[in-house]
Amino acid sequence: MTNQDEHKEGIGGMINPRRYGIERVAYLLMRLSGLGLLAYFIGHIYETSSILKGQIGWNEFLELTQTNEGHIILAIVIAMCVFHTVNGIRVMLGQGGVGVGKPARPDYPYIPASQNVRHKMGIYSAIILAAIAMMYGLAVMFGE
Amino acid sequence: MRESIIMKIHYGTALAAVALVAVHILMRLTQGFSESLQYDSVIANYKFLPYAGMLEIILILLSIHGFNGLRVILLELKQGRTYEKAVSYGCVAAMIALITYGTRTIIMVNTGLGMM
C-alpha cells in the first residue's frame, strides 16, 4: 500500500513539533541531536585518523577545523551532545517508568499524569544546559 | 536478536558512554582547548595506554549506540522485509567499518606502527 492509501501523516507529521507541546519538541530534538552527533562522530573518527599522517597532516586538518565555521559547528555539537545526554537520561528514566506518575482514576478534565512537571523540567533543563554549554564552548574557542 | 536485548544494549552503551565522554571532553577543556589539540599532546594521549583504551571503548560504545539509533529511525520510516533487512545489516556493517577504522588509528598511534 502506498502512503496515500494508508493516509499516514508521514515524515512531515512526525517532525511537526507545533501541536503537541514541549514533549513533542523534545522528541524531535532528541532525534536531530542523535543524528547530528552520529554524523559528527563519523567525521570525528575520520578527522582524528589524520594523525596517522604525522604532524603535518594533523596540523593541516586542525587548520581546516579551527576556523570560525568550524568553531560554530563544534559549538552546536556541544549543545547537541549536552541536550542529547541530559534528555537521554530523562528519556531512559521515563521509559523505565520513573516519574511518569501513578495510575489513578482520571477525573474530568483529564490531565495526563505522564505529561508532568518533572519531565517538563527535565526537558527545559536539557535545553538550558545545552545552551549554557554551547556559550561556554564558544567562549573558550573564540576567547583565545 | 530480541528487540529488548538490542534496546538494553542501546541504553547500556549510552549510560556507559556518559561518563567516558565526559572525561574525554573535559580533557579538552581542562588543558585549554587549543593546547590539548597540539600534535604532541594528542600523540602523548594516545601513547598513554589507559587513555587509548578509553578511546577504544568510547568508539565501540558510541558506534553501537549511534548506528542502532540510526537503525531505529530508519526502521520507523519505511517498512517491508527487504528494506528492514537492508537497514539492519547496513547499520551493523557501517558500525563494524567505523569501529575497525577507528581502532586502526588508535592501535597504530599507540604502538607507533605505520606512523610517518
Add this chain to the structure above:
Amino acid sequence: MAESIEFDLIICGSGLAGLRAAIEAATKSSKIKIGIVSKVQVMRSHSVSAEGGTAAVLFEDEGDTIESHIYDTIKGSDFLADQDVAERLCVEIPKQVYQLDHWGMPWSRRDDGRIAQRNFGGYSFPRATYASDKVGFFEMQTLYDTCQKFENIEYLNEWFATSIIHDGKRFMGITAIELSSGTFYTIKGKALIIATGGAGRLYSFSTYALSSTPDGLDMAFRAGMALKDMEFVQFHPTGILPSGILITEGARGEGGYLLNNKGERFMKNYAAGKMELAPRDIVSRAMMTEMSEGRGFKHETGVDCMKLDLRHIGDEKIKEKLGGIREISIKFSGLDPAIDVLDVRPVCHYMMGGIHTDINGATELQGVWAAGEAACNSVHGSNRLGANSTSECIVWGRITGELAVNYIEKGFQSTSWPHHLVGAEETRIYDGIFRGNGDVNPYEIRQELTDTMNEKAYVFRNEENLIAGLKKIRQLKKETWKHVDDKAKEYNTNFSNVMELDSMFRVAEIVLIGAINRKESRGAHARTDYTKRDDANFLHHTLAYYDSKEPIMKTHPVTITKYKPVERKY
C-alpha cells in the same frame, strides 16, 4: 446479483446480548463458524452507554434474597411480567456477574475486596452491581475483549442487515449491506440470534445512541415474527438538558434529590416510602405532574424541567462513583454537579417490548432466537426496573448462544435456497429506496416523526393524542421521502438512514396502536383517560403481526406462578 457468504451461527447485533451469545457459542463449540453482523463497529454498540448497574443478588450472606429480586421485578413490572421468566433472570444473573469478574470486568469493589453494589429504583436491597458509572461500557469491553480469545468468531463491522430469509418454516440466512463497500450480500446460516437492541430513537428526546433505530425489530416483523408489548416505553426521569444524555439512576441511588421550584423534594407526595428511588415510571409521572401544575423550571431552551441536586454528595464521592455523569454534565451542560443543580426531564430510555419470544428466547421461526432489548420475553412486563436490562442481556445472551449451538449441532436436511426472497428484498431496498424518487427531505420527516412520538406518546397519554399521533404518522408516511440523494456505494449512510426511517414508520405505528388499544394505566403506560389498572380486561400481552396494510393485533396470556397481582404501592 448478491454476493454470498456463509456461517453456522449468525448473530445480528453486537451489544451486550450479542457478544455474550457469541462467547457462549464459541465456548460450547470451537468448530462452528460464528459471524457477528453489526451496523456499527462491534464494540461501538449502544450498550456502551449503560451507566448505572446490573442487578444481581450477590449478598445472600448479608440479607438479600433471590426471592426478593424476583418479587421486586414482578412488582416493578406492574404484574405484566411472565413470572417464570423473571425467576429465571434472578436465579441466573449472580453467576453471570461472577463470570464477568472472571473475564476481567473492573467491578467497583468494597474495602473487603468483594464486588460492590448500590441502591437502585424499586429494589428492596441495594443490588445494582456497578463499575463506577460506566457499567455498560465496561461490560461491553470485557465481552469484546473476551471474544478475542476465540478464533471462530468473525466480526462483520458496519454491515447493515436488511431482511431474514427463511423457507416458511425454518431460518436460512439474512441479507445485509457491507457499508464500507456498499456491496449487497446474502449471509447463509443455520441459526440466527437477533440482538439488535432497542429502538429509542423513535423519540426525538432520547438517551439512546443515534444508531438505536427499529430496523432490527422491523426485520423480524417483516419475516412474520410478532412484536410484543410495544406500547410500553420507559421514560427515565433524568435526561439532562439540552442533550437528553442520561444522568444515571445511580445518581439518586447515591443520594441525589429531585427538587421542584419550591425547593421541595416533591417525591414525598408520590412515593413517600421510596422517595427518589421509586420505579422510573412513578418518578417520571411525578415530575410531569409537578411541571404541569406549575412547580417546574424553565430551561434556557424553553423546555420545562426539574432540578436534580447532587451537591450534598460531595465532590470526592461524585468523582469516585459518578465520574461519567460528572464529565457529561460539565462538558455538555456546563454544570459541575458538585457546585450546580442539574436540569433534568423525563426522557425516552427503554422499550419493554420487542420480538415475541418464549422463556428460552426462541421466536416463532425455527432457528431464530432473540435476546437483549430487541427481544420481549416479558421479563420486564410493563415497566423495567433499572439495572435489570443489562442483566437480561447477559442472561439471555448466554441462553440463546447455548441453545443455538445445540440446534446447529443436531444437524438437519438442507432445503433449496429461496432465491426469490433475496430478489424481492433487493427490489425492496434498491428499487424502492435507493433509486426512489421524491423531493421531501427524509431527515426532516424523521425529525417530525420522532417529534410526534415525543409529543403524543410521552409519559402521559390519552386517546385523543394517540389517535392524532397515529394520523400524523400515517400522513407523513405518504410523503415522498423514499429516496437517496447520495448515489455513491461506499459508506452511504444516507441510504441506511432512509432504510432506518422506513422501519421507524412501521414500528411507530405499532407503538401507537398498542397504546390506543390498551385502555388502562399500567406501568410505563399511563393514560389520563383510563387512570386505573384493569386486570379484568388487560392482564395480557399485546402482539402485532405484519400485514402489508396495517399490523394485525392479537393478545397473549401472562404467565403467573406464585404472585397474585395486587395494587402497586411504594
Add this chain to the structure above:
Amino acid sequence: MAQIPIITEASTTPSPKVITLRIARYNPQHDSNKKFMEFNIPYERWTTVLEAILEVKKYFDHSVAVRYSCRQATCGSCGMIINGKPRLACFTKISELNSNVVTVEPMNNFPVIRDLAVKFERLFNTHHKVKPYLIHDDSEITTDSKEFLQSPKELEKYIQFSNCIKCGLCNSACPTMATDSLFVGPQALAQAYRYVADSRDKGKDTRLKIIDESHGIWRCHFAGSCSQVCPKGVDPAMGIQLLRGYMLGFRS
C-alpha cells in the same frame, strides 16, 4: 440535530452565532484528491462539532460520510481531525474551539473509506494481538466459584487504562504511527498494560513477549502526544512506560 423536545415555542434564541464548517470530502474510489466543502452553521453554547456535521447532513448535503453513534463520548466512533488536532467530534464544543472556522478532516494514520470515515482494521488487529483478556486458569466459572477478591487499591492500578474507548485518536497523534505502519501503537500497548496490571491476570510474560519485537513497544519514544489527545484520560504514554519498566527490570 435538535435533540431538544419540541415544546420549544417559547425558545429564547437571541443572537444566533454562526461558524464556517469546512468538511474534507474524499472518496478514494472516485476522487483523485481531497476537497473541502464549506457550510455556514449556526450554533449555541453547547453545540458540538458532531451536531454541526449532522446539521449539514440533514439540511445541506446528505452524502457526508461520517461515523457516529452514542453522541456522548463513550462509543469511540467519531474521532477526526478538528482544526488540526485529533479529537472526538461529539466531545468538542464549537464554542471551545475559539475560531470562526472549524475544519474537519479524517483521522491521520488510518486509511480513508470516504470523507470523515476511516478504516479501523489495523487498530482492531493490534488490539487483538496483545491478548486483551484475562489470562488465568479460572477464567471459566464453575458452579461453586465466586468472585476473585480485589481491593479498591488493586483496582486503582488498572482502572484508568480500562477507560479506553478504542477511538484511535492516540494512534492518530503518535509520531511513530505517522511513518511506521507496523507499530503496535499506543492504544494496544496501553491495553496490554491494562491486563498486565490487573491483579487477577497471569499473562504478563506472554504479553511482554508479544510486544517485544522490532515494531513493538520499543518504537515508542515517550513523545506523549497520545496522552495529550486521549479524550478519556487513559494516558497511554504512562501505561507504555510502566510496561517497559518491567522489560528493563526497573519494576517487577
